Amino acid sequence: MAEEKTIKHSELETNSVRQFYLEDDTVVAIYNLEGEYFATSDVCTHGQAFLSDGDIRGDEIICPFHEGSFDIRTGEPADPPCVIPLERYETRLGEDGYIYITIE
Numbered sequence: 001m002a003e004e005k006t007i008k009h010s011e012l013e014t015n016s017v018r019q020f021y022l023e024d025d026t027v028v029a030i031y032n033l034e035g036e037y038f039a040t041s042d043v044c045t046h047g048q049a050f051l052s053d054g055d056i057r058g059d060e061i062i063c064p065f066h067e068g069s070f071d072i073r074t075g076e077p078a079d080p081p082c083v084i085p086l087e088r089y090e091t092r093l094g095e096d097g098y099i100y101i102t103i104e
Ligand code: FES
Pocket: 044, 045, 046, 047, 048, 049, 063, 064, 065, 066, 067, 068, 069, 081, 082
């Protein structure tokens, strides 16, 4: 298990999402929900859409392709056609102001 440094929290406005490539080229979506930080896979489990191109509605990210959605906090599918959960990553806000993601 390791941690990877991602973006500065100041680059992520409240209730917004950003795409970030990890060192192994895994693409993740990093979210700021009311000042809490979350991270999931950025690729929708229904197709090849980047969720970071979608919209946040409440605690959910809406996929830009077919408007299925996922719970940002858990990665669980919330609306069809999404039925497979997203990979979810633990996050931590470092004292240096960067968001860190735990990689299994
Ligand atoms: S590709 Fe995301 S809902 Fe279809």
